[in-house]
Amino acid sequence: MPTINETVSEEIRAQARKLLEDGTVAAVIGYGSGSLPMTVKPLVVRSPEDCRKLIWNTFCVLNLANYLPATLKSVEPPRGPRDPKPEGPLPKVAICATGCWSRSIVVQIQEHQVARDRVVVLGVGSRGMVSRRKVEALFGGREILAVEEGDHDLIIQGADFSETINRWDVVRDNCQTCTHPDPVLVDVRIGEPVSERKNPNPFIQVDALEQKSGDGRWAWFTEEFATCIRCYACRNACPLCYCPTCFVDDAKPQWVGKSLDAVDTGLFHILRAYHCAGRCTDCGTCETVCPKGINMRMLTKKLNKDVLNLYGIEAGMQPDAPLPLTTYAMDDPQQFMANEPGSGKEGK
Amino acid sequence: MKVFKVSSVELDAMMQEWSKVHRVYAPVLAKQPATSSDCAPGWRRVDGGSALTLSTGPTPASVKSFFFPQPETLLTYTLENNHPDKGLMREPAKSKKMQVVVGVRPCDARSVLLNNLPYQEDPFFQANRQRTALVGFTCEQTLSTCFCSQMGGSPFGSEGLDLAFSRTQDGFIVEVGTAKGEVLMAGLDLAPAEESEISALASRRSTGGKADATELDTLKGSELGRLYDAPMWKSLGESCINCGACTFICPTCYCFDIQDEVVRGQGRRIRYWDSCMFPLYSLHTSGHNPRGQKVQRTRNRFLHKLKYFPDRFGPFSCVGCGRCVQDCPVNIDIREVMSDLLAVE
Numbered sequence: 001m002p003t004i005n006e007t008v009s010e011e012i013r014a015q016a017r018k019l020l021e022d023g024t025v026a027a028v029i030g031y032g033s034g035s036l037p038m039t040v041k042p043l044v045v046r047s048p049e050d051c052r053k054l055i056w057n058t059f060c061v062l063n064l065a066n067y068l069p070a071t072l073k074s075v076e077p078p079r080g081p082r083d084p085k086p087e088g089p090l091p092k093v094a095i096c097a098t099g100c101w102s103r104s105i106v107v108q109i110q111e112h113q114v115a116r117d118r119v120v121v122l123g124v125g126s127r128g129m130v131s132r133r134k135v136e137a138l139f140g141g142r143e144i145l146a147v148e149e150g151d152h153d154l155i156i157q158g159a160d161f162s163e164t165i166n167r168w169d170v171v172r173d174n175c176q177t178c179t180h181p182d183p184v185l186v187d188v189r190i191g192e193p194v195s196e197r198k199n200p201n202p203f204i205q206v207d208a209l210e211q212k213s214g215d216g217r218w219a220w221f222t223e224e225f226a227t228c229i230r231c232y233a234c235r236n237a238c239p240l241c242y243c244p245t246c247f248v249d250d251a252k253p254q255w256v257g258k259s260l261d262a263v264d265t266g267l268f269h270i271l272r273a274y275h276c277a278g279r280c281t282d283c284g285t286c287e288t289v290c291p292k293g294i295n296m297r298m299l300t301k302k303l304n305k306d307v308l309n310l311y312g313i314e315a316g317m318q319p320d321a322p323l324p325l326t327t328y329a330m331d332d333p334q335q336f337m338a339n340e341p342g343s344g345k346e347g348k
Numbered sequence: 349m350k351v352f353k354v355s356s357v358e359l360d361a362m363m364q365e366w367s368k369v370h371r372v373y374a375p376v377l378a379k380q381p382a383t384s385s386d387c388a389p390g391w392r393r394v395d396g397g398s399a400l401t402l403s404t405g406p407t408p409a410s411v412k413s414f415f416f417p418q419p420e421t422l423l424t425y426t427l428e429n430n431h432p433d434k435g436l437m438r439e440p441a442k443s444k445k446m447q448v449v450v451g452v453r454p455c456d457a458r459s460v461l462l463n464n465l466p467y468q469e470d471p472f473f474q475a476n477r478q479r480t481a482l483v484g485f486t487c488e489q490t491l492s493t494c495f496c497s498q499m500g501g502s503p504f505g506s507e508g509l510d511l512a513f514s515r516t517q518d519g520f521i522v523e524v525g526t527a528k529g530e531v532l533m534a535g536l537d538l539a540p541a542e543e544s545e546i547s548a549l550a551s552r553r554s555t556g557g558k559a560d561a562t563e564l565d566t567l568k569g570s571e572l573g574r575l576y577d578a579p580m581w582k583s584l585g586e587s588c589i590n591c592g593a594c595t596f597i598c599p600t601c602y603c604f605d606i607q608d609e610v611v612r613g614q615g616r617r618i619r620y621w622d623s624c625m626f627p628l629y630s631l632h633t634s635g636h637n638p639r640g641q642k643v644q645r646t647r648n649r650f651l652h653k654l655k656y657f658p659d660r661f662g663p664f665s666c667v668g669c670g671r672c673v674q675d676c677p678v679n680i681d682i683r684e685v686m687s688d689l690l691a692v693e
Contacts, residue, residue, distance in 0.1 A: 039679040041680075067586075143491055143492065233592075289593075
């Protein structure tokens with residue numbers, strides 16, 4: 001009997017082929033198989049024949065929405081920067097999306113980076129994606145040469161061992177605390193819908209950090225980010241980071257120093273996180289792609305918690321809703337006002 | 349060449365001895381911040397007590413930062429008003445103390461020789477090279493991501509190492525490759541290695557598969573225009589997210605930029621790692637960017653390593669350590685890029 005993800009792969013291939021063949025879309029964004037165990041390659045497929053390369057498995061850890069604006073642009077007829085938009089509808093792009101990725105697409109729509117009518121969402125309910133790092137940590141330095149995926153187990157093989165482990169135990173932290181695994185936008189349903197998860201506390205990891213003293217949090221921050229090499233993988237893998245020029249790449253004026261000075265590194269991470277406030281869907285890509293395993297997701301997760309507590313909003317749940325930080329309501333909390341009750345309580 | 353026999357206990361004692369006179373560093377295997385301010389990320393200062401542990405395959409961080417620190421202060425100055433030296437650039441006093449890097453793998457040792465080609469006349473790189481001794485360990489085991497022999501190296505290679513340790517049944521034999529190696533061995537009372545152990549290593553070296561290097565060498569003769577215009581770059585550039593992870597973890601990526609940083613009137617001119625993956629890398633003052641598109645930057649990195657560098661200096665600018673293969677967020681595998689390039693008509 002095929003596994004759930006084998007069935008999903010088959011459906012993705014069939015639907016992608018159909019959409020490309022009947023001309024509904026000009027490209028499909030999905031995943032192809034990787035060269036190492038537990039890796040996958042983001043893939044843009046443009047011909048029905050290439051659809052056989054599409055796969056789906058438990059290691060699809062990168063948020064594909066990151067590729068959506070550029071792929072949409074790539075299928076438009078070429079034109080100069082000042083040429084008018086061509087008449088008639090522009091070609092569409094299909095994209096595989098789980099809960100958090102679909103919410104990123106919603107944010108891209110809300111922020112006018114993506115036109116809703118040009119996107120065909122192949123909605124896949126997420127069963128949680130596995131952290132390669134967690135699996136590797138279980139095997140402490142022994143090289144993993146093959147991983148076989150079942151619905152609930154993973155068979156991990158090396159040169160001289162073969163062990164079966166429970167899949168959920170090595171699912172990424174963000175997936176374990178996720179409450180919306182099913183896509184919020186679905187044009188073509190792939191596989192079975194996944195029900196909302198009743199998570200007693202989706203912010204459990206943030207709460208643990210918040211309980212530390214100010215000094216304790218500062219110690220966590222300095223230590224966690226000390227190994228950053230400023231490669232910006234976290235930024236570049238994020239579908240929310242689409243500025244043509246990032247503040248760290250500005251040369252006139254330059255906002256951030258270029259070395260590994262802790263002040264510069266910290267500034268980059270804090271500003272990056274704040275730029276994602278009210279927009280982040282906790283897809284975990286930033287943390288996953290970090291070559292140093294830095295847990296920068298804690299910063300955005302804390303901001304997600306704040307936005308939820310202050311404004312009752314989780315990012316990307318409704319395409320037609322306003323963005324929490326670009327709108328104003330008379331009953332917005334304003335603890336930052338000096339004469340407001342409740343202000344000043346947050347000080348050290 | 350002198351070859352000695354060393355037991356594991358003697359190795360620990362040697363590191364202790366060296367740490368009394370030199371700065372000794374060993375790789376950090378887990379995620380851990382630098383243990384002292386002069387320590388390169390991914391390495392720790394050995395100052396007594398801790399024995400050396402090595403993982404299979406390359407060290408987590410390459411040795412690049414010992415020769416090409418991130419950042420390196422080139423000049424310092426003051427901008428304080430009324431200061432007699434205001435605006436005068438001075439070379440900072442730098443430690444001339446020998447640093448001994450222990451636990452280096454043959455791939456990384458070779459990377460230093462390769463980086464030395466473009467940096468032959470670079471005073472900073474050369475000064476660092478002069479004061480750094482590399483104590484390496486040949487690889488009795490490799491990872492599935494290792495491909496050093498394909499790039500012209502060898503898991504048993506001692507090229508670029510001052511001291512090369514190789515495992516034997518009951519310890520190591522150590523080859524003293526350079527004058528710096530001689531200095532490290534001076535005063536140590538060690539037995540010479542047995543002839544059988546030396547010949548066993550030699551035979552491992554000769555059977556250690558150099559054959560596949562020849563296939564790749566045909567790339568060096570390929571016409572650049574054909575490689576440059578190959579359709580493969582489009583899909584590769586499309587999936588690349590243009591982060592700098594590969595360039596920063598790569599032992600043979602050596603690009604830098606220079607900047608002045610001034611804090612409260614005290615200035616320093618630093619040279620820091622740059623990456624051809626970043627748009628700012630190739631941005632001209634005019635605003636024009638000759639590599640303004642992602643695909644152009646991705647192509648540049650691979651063609652630099654596999655075509656431009658060999659055209660200029662001879663060897664490929666890659667030692668086959670496989671770090672980029674392991675850590676690329678989107679699984680761009682340079683081995684696949686090379687076989688795709690070889691297949692270009």
